[in-house]
Amino acid sequence: MARKIETALVQSGRAPVRQYGFVNPPLKRGSTVLHASVAAKRALGPDAAFEPVEIYGLMGSETHFALEAAIAEIEGGTRAQVTGSGLSAITLPLLSYLRAGEHVLVPDSVYGPTRGFCDSVLARFGVATSYYDPMITPGGLAGLFQANTRVLFTESPGSHTFEVQDIPGLAAVAHAHGAKVFLDNTWGILHFAPFRHGVDVSIHALTKYPGGHSDIILGAVVVNTDEDWHWLRQGALEIGNYASPDDCWLALRGLRTLHVRLKAAEAAGLRIAHWFAARPEVARVLHPALPSCPGHENFKRDFTGACGLFGVVFQPQYTPQDVERMIDALRMFGIGVSWGGFESLVLPSSGTIRRTAGTGRFEGEAARFHIGLENVDDLIADLDQGLRALRGA
Ligand SMILES: Cc1ncc(COP(=O)(O)O)c(C=O)c1O
Structure with missing residues (x-):
């Protein structure tokens, strides 16, 4: 019987019988793993490094494997590889799949930082990158494929501007051209099933909602076929990919409550997004669940819910200095990068984002809000006085 997502989050990666009855898997730290004999070590076989087998700390321990099993299950994939950061969950598959002379969209x-990696490291190793409009249609995308295009990278919704991509439509075009589809699915955790929508490689910054407490840096890459697992795991072994078992253990603990935290973040985020949408200072809200967000129709079709991260575009008369004054006036919103923790955050979008394909332009200045688990009325009262500061009142 296939278990539902809440059950998987609670049960996955646990084996109390093996753990002396303890509810949680052990936190195993270590480099060397001792074997009973040379023959026992040899008996592991040449493919052991592709399986959850303790061979050497670099290749993972029971702690890593428990988290990987849980992440693979909640994503609907077959295998997962944890990585030292969300960014390395992006760079690992790019390095594993691409070779000199190839092209990525x-x-x-x-x-x-994904853009930074493509423009620096991939360029140095002879891989060309083309940037496309995230709202491109499948027909438009078909015109961008070259004979050497090996990977279609996607991120939905987009960073800061929240465009929701037509992943199934774009994936079908990529597959028709023999390319793999990668998705940074960090925002869509629990709400976007990558492999049911044509994705081959799903990427997560576990630093965000799975960690949930702003105290770890961690990533994961999930695949759904043996072929993709081979590419990914081979790359991880060759590069020397590693993640701290302490952070894996904390991420696994975070997963147990992810569903309830995310539900609360979704409800609070939606309430505040609608509150912003009704304010005269606001031109539009870039929340995928609101019609004012590019790709809202894709969100309605493909997602089962939202998290608490969205953008707000202010009316054109407000300057970057006005937005900065508003942000500085907020008392309950920390000013800092990252998101997915228990606390509310805000960042100005102008000056933070870079676009080179002519997209991401809106009516006015924008800011990104992450709604945490504080009382929503308290947050709204704070935002109300923040908007007064925006107006210079
Ligand atoms: C969409 C997205 N992907 C990946 C990352 C990278 O995660 P990490 O900070 O763990 O490297 C971030 C971090 O902000 C992100 O917002």
């Missing part, structure tokens, strides 16, 4: 709305 990347959305203009991609997370900034």
Whole structure:
């Protein structure tokens, strides 16, 4: 019987019988793993490194494997590889799949450091990147494929500008051209089933909602076929990919409550997004669940819910200095990168984002809000006085 997502989050990766009855898997730290004999070590076989087998700390321990099993299950995939950060969950598959002379298509709305990696490391190793409009139609995308295009990278919704991509439509075009589809699915955790929508490689910054407490840095890459697992795991072994078992253990603990935290974040985020949408200072709200967000129709079709991260575009008369004054006036919103923790955060979008394909332009200045688990009335009262500061009142 297939278990539902809430049950999987509670049960996955646990084996109390093996754990002396303890509810949680052990936190195993270590480099060397001792074997009973040379023959016992040899008996592991040449493919052991592709399985959850303790061979050497670098290749993972029971702690890593427990988290990987849980992440693979909640994503609907077969295997997962944890990585040292969300960014390395992006760079690992790019390095594993691409070779010199090939080409990758990347959305203009991609997370900034992904763009940085493509423009520096991939370029140095002879891989070319083209940036495309995240709202491109499948027909438009078909025209961008070259004979050497090996990967279609997607991120939906986009960083800061929240465009929701037509992943099934774009994936069908990529597959028709023999390319793999990668998705940074960090925002869509629990709400977007990547492999049911044509994705081959799903990427997560576990730093965000799975960690949930702003105290770990961690990533994961999930695949759904043996072929993709081979590419990914081979790359991880060759590069020396590693993640701290302490952070894996904390991420696994975070998963147990992810569903309730995310539900609360979704409800609070939606309430505040609607509150912003009714304010005269606001031109539009970039929340995928609101019609004012590019790609809202894709969100309605493909997602089962939202998290608490969205953008707000202010009316054109407000300057970057006005937005900065508003942000500085907020008392309950921390000013800082990252998101998915228990606390509310805000960042100005202008000056933070870079676009080179002519997209991401809106009516006015924008800011990104992450709604945490504080009381929503308290947050709204704070935002109300923040908007007064925006107006210079
Ligand atoms: C969409 C997205 N992907 C990946 C990352 C990278 O995660 P990490 O900070 O763990 O490297 C971030 C971080 O902000 C992000 O917003």
